[in-house]
Amino acid sequence: MGIRGILRELGVDLKMQKGKDIVVTSPIDGDVIASLKADDASSMEQKIARCQNAFEIWRDVPAPKRGEFIRIFGDELRKAKEPLGKLVTMECGKILEEGKGEVQEMIDICDFAVGLSRQIGGSTLPSERLNHNMQENWLPLGPIGVISAFNFPVAVWAWNFALAVICGDSVIWKPSDKTPLCALACQAIFNRAVKKYDGSVPAGLCEIAFGFVNIGEQLVNDRRIALVSATGSSRMGAIVGPQVAKRFGKTLLELGGNNAAIVTPSADLDVALPSILFGAVGTAGQRCTTTRRVFVHDSIYNELFGKLENAYVSLAEKIGNPLKSGSLIGPLIDENSYESMQNALQIAAGEKGKIIGGKRVLEKKFPNSFYVHPALVRMPEQTPIVQKETFAPILYVMPYKDLADAIKQQNDVAQGLSSAIFTKDISEAAIFKKYSDCGIANVNIGTSGAEIGGAFGGEKETGGGRESGSDSWKAYMRRQTSTTYYGKDAPALAQGVSFSA
């Protein structure tokens, strides 16, 4: 089925958004699949105003009723899983299995949010004063601005949207200009859920802002947007964070990663190998959690490198059209991405790296798109290029002698998203978890492929935000401390202060 059929199945009417500003090409073959109108300052003003208005209505709907809406939205997503997964694949190039996996993440976060809608609550705390009680209230925050990256064109928005909506907030979303069709499809699914909801959903609860950086900037600078949840490069976060802080707004930043795995002498290589492989070449190396660095103990370096080399050579048959079964590696998003990969490999070679793979493939079949053989680099030590996030499938493999030093090197990058150790030694696992400076520290599991139940995010230049599971919902609410006096005499002052006139 072509793009038109998929959009029809998803209920997307392109007519409303047709225009010349955003030309959408599929990374699969470089074909233009749509051309859309972008927002401008005045349409953005209307959308933000609608979103603000929706917030003022939605915050009064009881949280379990808000959860009921997300339950219906999740059911609609279940029905749309196949075509939406295909659209994800067509627009961002990840293989169909991963495209559908991304929709499954949306469904999972909806389930999580439905349960949460009956649980969000604060603590009751002991007061130091007689006949007083003190409690924390969690209240809806305001309109939430979501800015998302091309590589997770639907799941990241859903992580934000499902939690924000049960928390009583409205959401305005600026998707990547590379993947606006996915956003249109999400809105069509949202609209179907609205029709089925036994209640009323205010207009503006789910707004979408189409366009480029200037549209993102408008969200960033608008005081009505209480929280800007921005996913993308650390370069983008370094601009967005201070801009929002200037107006005392809140941010949730999910930025770049340069993730490492450590393989110790006791590791089961049958566990380590497939995990490293999926982490390094899955999504063609275009995940924030992609494994980009491996530190292997000296004693097993050659053995593991040999196994990785064999696996990398056999990947040649698995590169291809991501819609076809059997393909494990789809294209890079665009030519810029290909150029930055080639540039990094050239620098790595100059820093004594020995490169296997890394070349462009299938260029006769797909002259307008960029498929590459993932690169495996035997690197004698961690050099400056290894410390940089290149958003492409390059895996640098380096030897280590001492675990403490391996962990130190793992931490010696600007980002702090995901990390992993492969070991059977519980003491090594415990030391790794204690000293890894990342938001995610896995044992005998690769760096990529998180579940929605845990809080997702990382430290340092990854931005410090947490999304998805655990208590990430708190980012979408404001905390209020409330002390009540229920006695009859003049109330006591805190700290025993006496103030009698």
Ligand code: NAD
């Ligand atoms: P990008 O930074 O180029 O763009 C991300 C989004 O930010 C886009 O919607 C873009 O239009 C917008 N944007 C860019 N500059 C802006 C500005 N000044 N003001 C407002 N909005 C702005 O990133 P990309 O190329 O789409 O995605 C790849 C990057 O995203 C990688 O670095 C990857 O690690 C990161 N990423 C992180 C996570 C995470 O959860 N930590 C998830 C996915 C991707």
